[in-house]
Amino acid sequence: MSPPRPHFLVLTYPLQGHIAPALRLARRLLAVAPDVLVTFSTTEAAHQRLFPAKQEEEDLNGGGGRLEFIPFSDGTEGGYGGGSDVGAFNAYMASFHAAGPRSVGALVDALAARGRPVSRVVYTLMLPWAADVARGRGVPSALYWIQPVAVFAVYHHYFHGYAGAVAEHYRRGDPSFVVELPGLAPLAVGDLPTFLTESTDPANYFHAVFLTFRDLFDTLDREAPAATVLINSCQELEVGALAAVGPHDVLPIGPVLPAGDETSIFKQDDAKYMEWLDTKPASSVVYVSFGSLATMAREQLDELHLGLEEGRRPYLLVVRKDNKATLAEAEAEMGERLENGVVVEWCDQVRVLSHAAVGCFVTHCGWNSVAESVASGVPMVGVPKVSEQSMNARLVEREWRTGVRGRVDDGGVLRAAELRRCVEEVMGDGAAAAEVRRRAREWKRVAAEAMGNGGSSYCNLVAFVDGARSSN
Known part of the structure; x- marks a missing residue:
């Protein structure tokens, strides 16, 4: 009996800026390995905007069923509607973090029952719980970091001993104050991610995002011996930053672009x-x-x-x-x-x-x-x-x-x-x-x-797929 085919469950937060790179990665996985299966999943509301009128039932990728689109629940009927109400956003994030793990766990179980067991869970930035869901079912996971390597390194150091230094510089009120983090060129505090400066305040609209990033790096720390992190960049662009990412197994696999017409939650004007x-x-x-x-x-x-x-x-x-x-x-x-x-x-x-x-x-x-x-x-x-x-x-x-x-x-x-x-x-x-x-x-x-056959990003992604294949 032949071993099961490598099957990647790609999970993403329901924003276009997260959906686009996640869906591109899903299709890229299919392109680099002909035996791979992929299930792409975002919330029900975003799924409906991506695939109106049950369009998902069509063979969108021409891959003979190798790519499936199955949503998970965020605990709401229509998702988050936007706006400036901090309380409403906090309530949505609480629902997302509570209902998401239950729904994704049920999805992993259902796929296994169908004879399509998941080999590796791949999740984007706002789903720290996805690694816990995978671990609970004995499935390896990988974070798909949809920002550059340098930014990953900044977050890593912030949550590993440098939060106080960043906060002190930020409190001085001068964005030109310089912060020095291991392995990185000196950075003006005004150039640091705003989620690590403005959003640390509980009254800030994006404070829930700051807490989610904190949980994300806690999750990575629990992965042993080192977490796998795919990054939508190439190593030639960020040679220096790659030396500053801590103990994680970081694999630059980008820049991943769409292979053809791109699916979006926004309606495009005509061409x-x-x-x-x-x-x-x-x-x-x-x-x-x-x-x-x-x-x-x-x-x-x-x-x-x-x-x-x-x-x-x-x-x-x-x-x-x-x-x-x-x-x-x-x-x-x-x-x-x-x-x-x-x-x-x-x-x-x-x-x-x-x-x-x-x-x-x-x-x-x-x-x-x-x-x-x-x-x-x-x-x-x-x-x-x-x-x-x-x-x-x-x-x-x-x-x-x-x-x-x-x-x-x-x-x-x-x-x-x-x-x-x-x-x-x-x-x-x-x-x-x-x-x-x-x-x-x-x-x-x-x-x-880097993205071409034999290039650094191509080889990193192939190695990632081979690792999932060998763990089946």
């Missing part, structure tokens, strides 16, 4: 924006998107619109649905049309960044966006806000030198003049801009080689 890009010269378009969570105040929209129009370069601007009415009002009051650009509610970002017409990406520096931009060879203008975005912007500007950071005013607004200055620094005719573009092309080559 006319791609036809518009086709009409533009090479490297001429400024692409602007601040990610799946960002909403912009009217003042920021006004400044973006003004800066992009006055820059006289063609631009593609992503404005979430809840901001579009505000933008229309701004246009009417200014008495202007979108003379040089196109505005969409959502788009296929990897397709856009891969288009020859795109010459610059103005981004919030979420890691998915940064990794996609690096893999596409597109220079960046970073405008970080929360979480690890400032760390990512620092990597872009100082480590890889593939972009610049836009400086916001005291109100957190990127002004039109600053936007124009930054775009010129990466798209202009000067020697410095040319060097940014050259380095962007070089890192694109490095990322492609």
Whole structure:
């Protein structure tokens, strides 16, 4: 009797920024090993948005049933609806952490009863309990860290003796104070993840996220002899940081990009924006998107619109649905049309960044966006806000030198003049801009080689799959 096929249960938190890399990894596992099975699972509400009208019943991946989509329960009927109510968010997180383990445990048991036993549980950042569920059933687990290695190292050291030093520097109120962590270059406290500075306050909206990260690193410490951590980066990008990650078995397996059209919880505009890009010269378009969570105040929209129009370069601007009415009002009051650009509610970002017409990406520096931009060879203008975005912007500007950071005013607004200055620094005719573009092309080559057959990321993922196969 042949041994069971390696079967990975990939679990993720119900945000687009978590779902996208998790689903890409699920498909990547299928691509590197023809005998692998994968079950992808997120919460019921997110699952319904991903696969409306029972679309999941179709063979979405063309893999003959190798990939299944089965949701788990977060204890709510419709998931978390967003908003600024701290109490509501805390209540959702409590429900997620209570109901999630029970539902995922039942899922693992049901898969085994069907003759599809799970070989390895893979979980993203906000599910520390997933490792406990797996351990309780004798199944190995691995964390899929969907941020860079350097950020993982910062979290590791924070929760292993450096929380007090970070807190002391943060209390001084000067974001330029320097924090020194083992194996890492000195970091300004303002560049550290906000979940380790602002969110340690119980009154902060994201305090529940800080507690979840704390639990996550407690979970990793319980894994013996060392936890397996897959990271959506490549070792060539982060050689120094890899030496600072502690005792864990860290495997860079990225940057993982979609293999084709990408499934999203957001409805995309029609693809006319791609036809518009086709009409533009090479490297001429400024692409602007601040990610799946960002909403912009009217003042920021006004400044973006003004800066992009006055820059006289063609631009593609992503404005979430809840901001579009505000933008229309701004246009009417200014008495202007979108003379040089196109505005969409959502788009296929990897397709856009891969288009020859795109010459610059103005981004919030979420890691998915940064990794996609690096893999596409597109220079960046970073405008970080929360979480690890400032760390990512620092990597872009100082480590890889593939972009610049836009400086916001005291109100957190990127002004039109600053936007124009930054775009010129990466798209202009000067020697410095040319060097940014050259380095962007070089890192694109490095990322492609890492993901290609025989590359470092490819070999790390194959080794991970082989480990699951041998443990069956």
